Amino acid sequence: MQSHEFEHAFGRREFLKLAGAAGLSWLTPLAQLLSQQAEKQKQPAKSLIVLWLQGGPSQLETFDPHPGKSIGGDTRAIATRAKNIQIAEGLPLLAEQMQHISLVRSLVSKEGDHERGTYFVKTGFRPDPTAVHPAIGAVLCKELPVGKTEIPRHVSILPGQWPARGGFLGAEYDAFKTYDPINKVPDTVARVPAERDRQRVEDLKVVEAAFARGRRRQTQPAVVQGQLEAARTMMTSEQLKAFDVMLEPERTRKSYGDTPFGRGCLAARRLIEVGVRCVEVTLDGWDSHVDNARIHRDQNVILDAAFAALIRDLEERKLLDRTVVLCAGEFGRTPRINPAGGRDHWPTGFSCALAGGGIRGGLAIGSTDPDGGPPREEEARQVQDVHATILKSFGLEYDKLRQTPIGRTARLTGRPIDDLLS
Amino acid sequence: MWKKNLFFIALVVAGGLALAGNLFPRPERELDIPFAAADVQKQDFRDVVERVDASFRQQWSAEGLERAPRADELTMARRLSLGLTGTVPSLEEIRQLEAYQGPEKIQWYLNRLLHDRRYADYVGERLARAYVGTEDGPFLVYRRRRFVTWLSDQVMLNTPYDQIAQQLIAADGLWTDHPSTNFITVTIEQGEKNRPKPERLAGQVSRAFLGIRLDCAQCHDHPLYGDAIKWKQMDFHGLAAFFGQTRQGFTGIHDEKGQEYEMEKRRGSDKQAVEPAVPFFPELLPEAGNRRERLAAWVTHRDNTYFAEAIVNRMWAVLTGRPLVEPIDDIDSVETDPGTVRRREAGRHKLKILAADFVENGHDLRRLIKLMVATEVYQLASTSPRELTEQEWVKHEQAWAVFPLSPLRPEQAVGALLQAASLQTIDSESHILVRIATALGTNEFVKRYGDSGRDEFDPHTGTIPQRLLLMNGNIVKEKTKDSILNASTRIAMLAPDDATAVETAYLVVLTRRPTPEEASHFAQRLAGKMNNARQRALEDLYWTLINSSEFALNH
Numbered sequence: 001m002q003s004h005e006f007e008h009a010f011g012r013r014e015f016l017k018l019a020g021a022a023g024l025s026w027l028t029p030l031a032q033l034l035s036q037q038a039e040k041q042k043q044p045a046k047s048l049i050v051l052w053l054q055g056g057p058s059q060l061e062t063f064d065p066h067p068g069k070s071i072g073g074d075t076r077a078i079a080t081r082a083k084n085i086q087i088a089e090g091l092p093l094l095a096e097q098m099q100h101i102s103l104v105r106s107l108v109s110k111e112g113d114h115e116r117g118t119y120f121v122k123t124g125f126r127p128d129p130t131a132v133h134p135a136i137g138a139v140l141c142k143e144l145p146v147g148k149t150e151i152p153r154h155v156s157i158l159p160g161q162w163p164a165r166g167g168f169l170g171a172e173y174d175a176f177k178t179y180d181p182i183n184k185v186p187d188t189v190a191r192v193p194a195e196r197d198r199q200r201v202e203d204l205k206v207v208e209a210a211f212a213r214g215r216r217r218q219t220q221p222a223v224v225q226g227q228l229e230a231a232r233t234m235m236t237s238e239q240l241k242a243f244d245v246m247l248e249p250e251r252t253r254k255s256y257g258d259t260p261f262g263r264g265c266l267a268a269r270r271l272i273e274v275g276v277r278c279v280e281v282t283l284d285g286w287d288s289h290v291d292n293a294r295i296h297r298d299q300n301v302i303l304d305a306a307f308a309a310l311i312r313d314l315e316e317r318k319l320l321d322r323t324v325v326l327c328a329g330e331f332g333r334t335p336r337i338n339p340a341g342g343r344d345h346w347p348t349g350f351s352c353a354l355a356g357g358g359i360r361g362g363l364a365i366g367s368t369d370p371d372g373g374p375p376r377e378e379e380a381r382q383v384q385d386v387h388a389t390i391l392k393s394f395g396l397e398y399d400k401l402r403q404t405p406i407g408r409t410a411r412l413t414g415r416p417i418d419d420l421l422s
Numbered sequence: 423m424w425k426k427n428l429f430f431i432a433l434v435v436a437g438g439l440a441l442a443g444n445l446f447p448r449p450e451r452e453l454d455i456p457f458a459a460a461d462v463q464k465q466d467f468r469d470v471v472e473r474v475d476a477s478f479r480q481q482w483s484a485e486g487l488e489r490a491p492r493a494d495e496l497t498m499a500r501r502l503s504l505g506l507t508g509t510v511p512s513l514e515e516i517r518q519l520e521a522y523q524g525p526e527k528i529q530w531y532l533n534r535l536l537h538d539r540r541y542a543d544y545v546g547e548r549l550a551r552a553y554v555g556t557e558d559g560p561f562l563v564y565r566r567r568r569f570v571t572w573l574s575d576q577v578m579l580n581t582p583y584d585q586i587a588q589q590l591i592a593a594d595g596l597w598t599d600h601p602s603t604n605f606i607t608v609t610i611e612q613g614e615k616n617r618p619k620p621e622r623l624a625g626q627v628s629r630a631f632l633g634i635r636l637d638c639a640q641c642h643d644h645p646l647y648g649d650a651i652k653w654k655q656m657d658f659h660g661l662a663a664f665f666g667q668t669r670q671g672f673t674g675i676h677d678e679k680g681q682e683y684e685m686e687k688r689r690g691s692d693k694q695a696v697e698p699a700v701p702f703f704p705e706l707l708p709e710a711g712n713r714r715e716r717l718a719a720w721v722t723h724r725d726n727t728y729f730a731e732a733i734v735n736r737m738w739a740v741l742t743g744r745p746l747v748e749p750i751d752d753i754d755s756v757e758t759d760p761g762t763v764r765r766r767e768a769g770r771h772k773l774k775i776l777a778a779d780f781v782e783n784g785h786d787l788r789r790l791i792k793l794m795v796a797t798e799v800y801q802l803a804s805t806s807p808r809e810l811t812e813q814e815w816v817k818h819e820q821a822w823a824v825f826p827l828s829p830l831r832p833e834q835a836v837g838a839l840l841q842a843a844s845l846q847t848i849d850s851e852s853h854i855l856v857r858i859a860t861a862l863g864t865n866e867f868v869k870r871y872g873d874s875g876r877d878e879f880d881p882h883t884g885t886i887p888q889r890l891l892l893m894n895g896n897i898v899k900e901k902t903k904d905s906i907l908n909a910s911t912r913i914a915m916l917a918p919d920d921a922t923a924v925e926t927a928y929l930v931v932l933t934r935r936p937t938p939e940e941a942s943h944f945a946q947r948l949a950g951k952m953n954n955a956r957q958r959a960l961e962d963l964y965w966t967l968i969n970s971s972e973f974a975l976n977h
Contacts, residue, residue, distance in 0.1 A: 113560070113611060116611070128637075129555075129622065129625050129626070129629070129637060130625075130637045130638070152886060171885050172885050176886070177870070177887070186870070186890075187870075187890040187891050187893070187894040187895045187896075188890060188894060189894055190893070190894055191894055192962075196958075196962065199962065200962055200965055200969075203943070203947070203962065203963070203966040204966050204970060206939065206943050206944075207940065207966055207967065208970060209939075210937045210939065210940050211970065211971065214807060215805055215806075215827075216810070216815040217812070224889075224971035224974060224975075225971060227886055227889045228889050228893075230886055230889075231886045231889035231893060232893075234886065235890075408638055
C-alpha cells in the first residue's frame with residue numbers, strides 16, 4: 001500500500017516538474033496578480049476606538065474564564081460565535097459578536113501599578129524619566145492627515161486620572177476631554193449672544209494690534225491667534241454635533257445601554273464618522289481588590305451592551321473594516337482569590353480584545369495556565385506587540401524612530417502579531 | 423425668649439460685619455518688610471552684576487546685535503510676580519509700586535515678594551517638579567503635598583540650598599515626619615519589596631542637582647554616535663550604587679549595611695555587584711559617612727561646579743521662562759553644531775559667574791534671585807524699536823539681546839485670572855473663603871488647561887482646550903460676570919469716568935496702561951452706558967483682555 005502511495009506522489013512530482021519545464025510557469029505571475037489584487041482590497045484602518053477599562057479588569061471574569069478550575073472562581077463560561085472560544089457568562093451580547101473580535105490572552109507586562117500600567121498600555125512604552133511618550137491616538141493623529149476634520153481628532157470621553165496624552169509629540173496632540181455625551185461638550189458655547197460675541201472678537205483685534213507693535217511677526221501671539229481661530233471653527237462646526245448622542249434614534253441609544261459608558265461608545269462611533277482619528281472611552285471601577293465577583297457582574301452588564309452594540313453598529317454601517325477597536329485595561333487580576341473575595345493586580349498573563357481595521361476576528365492568541373501560572377514563554381505577548389499590530393493595520397511604520405525633546409530616540413520594540421493581520 | 427432675640431441680633435450683626443468686610447476694602451496694610459537698598463549696592467554684589475552684564479555685551483558686539491531698550495517698571499513687576507509667585511500684581515501692589523519714591527525700586531518690589539509666602543509656595547512647587555515630577559507616586563509611602571510644604575518652608579526660611587539638597591539625598595526617617603525623604607520614597611514601586619529604586623534615584627539626582635542626563639547611560643555608553651563618549655555605563659551604575667543600601671522599613675528610610683547594588687550590564691545577562699563611584703571629581707568624595715551622606719557631601723561640595731550651575735540655570739528659567747543653557751537638565755551635553763556650541767558656551771560663561779558667587783555666599787537663593795534681577799538683561803524689553811527680520815529676531819532672542827516671550831504655565835494663567843478678578847491682593851492675609859475658592863478654582867482650571875508636568879520649559883504652542891476654556895469657560899464667566907465680588911463690576915460702579923475705568927481694567931488684567939488707540943476705542947464702547955449696560959461693557963472688556971495673546975504670555 002505504502003509503496004503504491006509513494007509511487008503516486010512521485011508521479012505527481014514528476015508531472016509538475018515536467019509542467020514547469022513546459023512553461024506552465026506562466027501561472028505564477030497570474031497568481032501574483034491575483035494576490036496583489038486581494039491586498040489592494042484590504043485598505044488600511046482609518047480610525048481607532050479604545051475602550052479603556054480603568055482599574056484592571058479580571059481576565060478570568062471577562063475574556064479568559066477557566067470554569068471548573070480553582071482559579072476560575074464561580075465564573076461560568078459561555079460559547080460564542082467564534083469557534084472554540086468561550087468568554088465569561090456575563091457577556092452574552094458580546095458572545096454574539098465574537099466572530100469579529102479576537103482576544104490576546106497571554107499579555108505580559110512588568111507594570112503592576114495603576115499609573116505605570118496605564119502609561120504602558122496606552123503608549124506601548126514603559127514609564128521613563130527622560131521622555132513622556134505619546135499615546136497611540138496621538139501617534140495616529142501625528143502620522144495621518146487632518147483632512148476636513150474641524151474638531152479635535154484625538155478625543156477622550158469620560159477621562160480617568162490619566163487620559164491619553166500627546167507626550168513628546170506636543171500638547172496639541174493631547175486627547176480632548178469631554179464627559180457624558182448626554183451633557184454638552186464643555187466650553188464650546190459662547191456665553192453671550194452672537195452680536196456681543198462678534199463685538200468682542202473685533203475688540204480683540206485692537207488689543208492684538210497694540211501688542212504686536214515692535215514684536216516679531218511669527219511668534220507666540222500668531223500661534224495663540226491660530227489656536228483661537230481653530231477653536232472658533234470648532235465651536236461653529238457641524239461636526240460638533242457628532243458628540244450629541246441624543247440625535248440618534250432611541251432604539252440605537254437603548255442598544256448601547258443607558259449608561260455614560262454606553263453613550264460614550266455611541267458618541268465614539270459618531271465621531272469617527274466625521275474624521276476623528278482616535279476616541280478613548282473609559283469605564284472605571286474594575287479594581288476589584290474586594291468582592292471581585294459582584295463588581296465584575298455589575299461592570300460586565302455595562303461593558304457587554306456597549307461593546308456589542310458598537311461592533312454591531314460599526315459592522316452594519318460598513319465601518320468595521322476601517323475602524324480598529326481595542327478593549328483593554330492596565331493589567332489583569334490574580335488567579336488566586338484573596339480573603340476579601342477580591343483579586344489583586346496581575347500583569348503576568350492578562351487579556352485584551354481587538355476588532356476591526358483589517359484585524360482578523362474570532363481568534364484567541366495565546367493562553368493562560370489553568371492552574372494560575374504565567375503564560376508559556378513562547379506564547380507570551382508584550383504590550384508593545386499590540387501597538388505594533390494596530391499601527392501596522394493603519395499602514396504605518398510601527399517601529400519608526402522618533403526624536404524626543406532631549407535628543408534621545410524612541411522606537412517601539414513590539415512586533416506585530418502576524419496571525420491577526422494575515 | 424429674649425436670649426433668642428439677642429442671638430438673632432448677634433447673627434445679623436456678624437453677617438453685616440462680614441458683608442461690610444467684603445465690600446469695603448480694608449485699609450492698606452503697613453508693610454513691615456525691611457528693605458535695605460544698601461544690600462544691593464555693596465561692591466561685591468555690583469561686581470557680579472557688572473561681570474554678567476559685560477559678558478552679555480561682549481557677546482552682542484561679537485554677533486553684531488543691538489540690545490532692546492529698558493522695560494518699564496510695570497512690565498518688570500509683572501515678570502517678577504509671575505515668575506516668583508505665579509500671579510500678576512494686584513491693583514494694590516501696582517499703586518504701591520508707583521507711589522514708592524525710595525531707591526532701587528525694582529529691588530524693593532522684589533524684596534517684598536521674596537518675603538511673601540506665595541513666593542515660597544510657588545518656587546517650592548517648581549523645585550518639587552524638578553525633583554519628583556508630578557506623578558502621584560506610590561500612595562502608601564509617598565506624600566507629595568507634605569514634600570512640597572516642607573520645600574516651601576525651606577524656601578521661606580532661605581535655608582542654604584546645599585543643606586536642602588543634603589536633606590533630600592541623605593535624610594532618614596518616615597516620609598510623614600521627615601518629609602524630605604519623599605525624594606527617596608517616590609521611587610518605590612509596588613511589588614519591589616518596598617525598596618527605593620537606585621536607578622531612578624541616580625537619574626533624579628543627576629538631572630535635578632547636577633544638570634546632567636545620565637539616564638541614557640543606564641543601558642549603554644552615551645552618546646551612541648560620534649567620537650566623544652561623555653558618560654560610560656559604569657558612571658551611571660556607580661552613582662546608583664550609592665542608593666544600593668537604602669531601604670524602607672518601620673522607621674522609614676534608612677541605609678542597611680551589607681547590602682549590595684547589582685546591575686544588569688545588558689538585558690538578560692547576569693547581574694554583577696557594583697561599588698559606589700562618582701562619575702567625576704572623585705577627589706571631592708569624602709570617606710566618612712554612610713553611602714548617601716557621602717554622596718550628598720560630594721554633590722554639594724563647593725568645588726562641584728555642576729551643582730551650583732544647575733540651580734542657577736533653573737532659577738534663571740523660573741525668572742525669565744527660559745534657561746541660560748538648554749536643555750535645563752543637560753547643561754553638559756555633547757553638541758556638534760557650531761552655532762549651538764557657541765551659544766552654550768556663552769550661556770555657561772554667565773552661569774559660572776553667578777554660580778561662583780552663589781557658592782561663596784552660602785548657597786543663598788534670595789541673593790541669587792536679587793543678582794539675576796539686577797542684571798541688565800533681566801530688565802530689557804521684549805520689543806525692538808527697529809524692524810528686524812525673522813532671522814534677526816531669533817539671533818537677538820537667543821543671545822538675550824531682547825527679553826524672550828514664553829507661554830504662561832497653567833497655574834500662572836489661573837493665578838493671573840483670579841487676581842485680575844479681585845482688586846485686592848489675594849495672599850495669605852486674604853479671607854479664608856477667598857483662599858478656598860482660589861484653591862478650588864485653580865485645580866479645576868489647571869486640569870482643563872493642561873499640565874505639562876516635569877517638562878516645564880518646552881516652548882509649547884498652546885492648545886484648543888486652553889482657548890475654549892478662556893473663551894467660554896465657567897471660571898472666566900464667574901469672574902467677569904455682574905457680581906459685587908468681581909473687579910469688573912466694581913470698576914464699572916466705582917470708577918469716576920470712562921477713561922479711568924478702561925485704565926483700571928488694563929492695569930489689573932495686563933499690568934499696563936492702554937495705548938491711545940486702545941483707550942479711545944474702549945472709552946467709546948463705554949460711553950453713555952449706565953448700570954447693567956455698563957457692567958456688561960466692563961465684562962466684555964475683561965473677556966477681551968483675558969483672551970488676548972498678551973495675557974497668556976510672559977513678556
